[in-house]
Amino acid sequence: MRKLFNVQVIMMLLLVQGTVVTASAKGNKKDESSNYHAKQILIVGLHDNVKSNYFYNGMIAEETGMQADRIDREYNSIIAENIAAAVKEGGCKFIPATDNLVDGQVLNEIKVNGESEDSYSDLSAVPTEELQKVLNKAGADYLLVLNQHYLKWQEQPLRTLFHIVSYSLYDKDKKEIYRGNNYFTCMNLENPDKVRKISRKSSSKIASSIIKTLED
Numbered sequence: 001m002r003k004l005f006n007v008q009v010i011m012m013l014l015l016v017q018g019t020v021v022t023a024s025a026k027g028n029k030k031d032e033s034s035n036y037h038a039k040q041i042l043i044v045g046l047h048d049n050v051k052s053n054y055f056y057n058g059m060i061a062e063e064t065g066m067q068a069d070r071i072d073r074e075y076n077s078i079i080a081e082n083i084a085a086a087v088k089e090g091g092c093k094f095i096p097a098t099d100n101l102v103d104g105q106v107l108n109e110i111k112v113n114g115e116s117e118d119s120y121s122d123l124s125a126v127p128t129e130e131l132q133k134v135l136n137k138a139g140a141d142y143l144l145v146l147n148q149h150y151l152k153w154q155e156q157p158l159r160t161l162f163h164i165v166s167y168s169l170y171d172k173d174k175k176e177i178y179r180g181n182n183y184f185t186c187m188n189l190e191n192p193d194k195v196r197k198i199s200r201k202s203s204s205k206i207a208s209s210i211i212k213t214l215e216d
Contacts (some may be wrong), residue, residue, distance in 0.1 A: 005101055005177070008037060009152065018132055037185055038091055038092060038093045039091055039092045039093070039141050039142065040092075040093050040095060040138070040139055040140040040141050040142070040215050041092060041093070041094050041095065041140060041141070041142045041143070041148065041169070041210060042082040042095050042097055042101070042102075042134070042138045042140035042141065042142070042143050042144065042146050043078070043083060043094055043095065043096050043097055043144045044078060044097045044102050044107060044144070044145055044146065045072065045073070045076020045077070045097075045149075046072070046076075046107065046110055046112065046121070046145065046146065046147075046148070047072060047107065047108070048072055048146065049076070049146065049147065049148045049149060050071050050072045050075055050091075050113065050148075050149045050150075050151065051148055051149075051150050051151070052150065052151035052152070052153065053116065053150075053151075053152055053153060054151070054152075054153035055151050055153065055189065057103070057184055060151070060189060062079050063188065063189035064189050064191050064192065064195075065066070065191050065192070066179075066189065066192065072149075074192055075149045076149070077096070078148050078192060078195055078196045078199060079146055079149070079165055079199060079203055079206075080094075080096035080097070081096055081144065081196075082196065082199055082200050082203030083096075083144075083203045083204075083206055083207045084096050085200075086200070086203055086204035086208075087207050087211070090211065091104075091130050091211070091214070091215065092207075092211045092214060093157075094144070094207065094210075095138055095139075095140055097138070097175060099126060101134065101138050102134055103130075105126075105130050105135065106126055106130050106134050107122075109125040109126045109127075110122070110123055110125075110126060110145060111124075111125060112147050112148060112173070113203070114166075115149060116152070116180060117137070117148075117150045117152060117164040117166065118166075119147050119148040119150070119160075120166065120168055120179050121145045121147045121149055121168045122188040123145075123170060123174045123176075124174075126174065128172075128173060128174055130138045131143065131170075131172065133170050135172055139177070140169055141171070141172065142169055142170065142172075143169070143170045143171075144167060144168075144169050144170075144176070144210060145167060145168045145169075145170065146165065146166075147166040147167055147168055148165075148166045149163065149164075150162075150163075150164040150165075150166070151163060151189075152164055153162075159187065159188065160185050160186075160187060161183050161185060161186050161187065161189065162165040162183050162184075163183055163184050163185070163186070163195070163199065163202075164181055164182075164183040165179065165181060165183065165203075165206065166179070166180070166181040166200065167179065167180060167206060169213065171190075171209055177213060177214075178209070178210065178213040180206070180209055181201060182202045182203075182205050182206050182209075184198055184199050184201065184202040186198055
């Protein structure tokens, strides 16, 4: 009888200990969650970064309804907002830049090298401390540059317009972490609402590439 009682006591102690360990583990997970910081990526589109092998600004404006002097802003805004909207939750958050977040000393010093759809940005002329000020102001850890939006017209085998978006990702020290491009197609130049709709899948792929790079 005494032996049975001792066994019961030991089992109760083990049960209590297991409950405490489980509660402690849950508490630790909760603490880790509260200290978790999602990676913040500021998206900037460069000035005059819409190029084409066929279309000039006047033609683009006429066909799309955009203002000729705001074509770059329109396309950059569409792609940046679609990238941000593609990520609902997880370890990364994309922040489309506004005029009050990025000053000319940073934006105007970013150079673009390469030709046609093969283009990439160069931050060598950007003062590191100025870039860090911009990122800190936005609460961001990285800078995603929309280098170029290239409108490539193809006559054969089918009349197709390729929208090729090239981009580069940098850290706070101007180190390039990743570069790439993605594209979407249409038959003609489309108005901004239509472009926003048909570019969602392509923009989502850009977001996925950035997230995968930062997770590796």
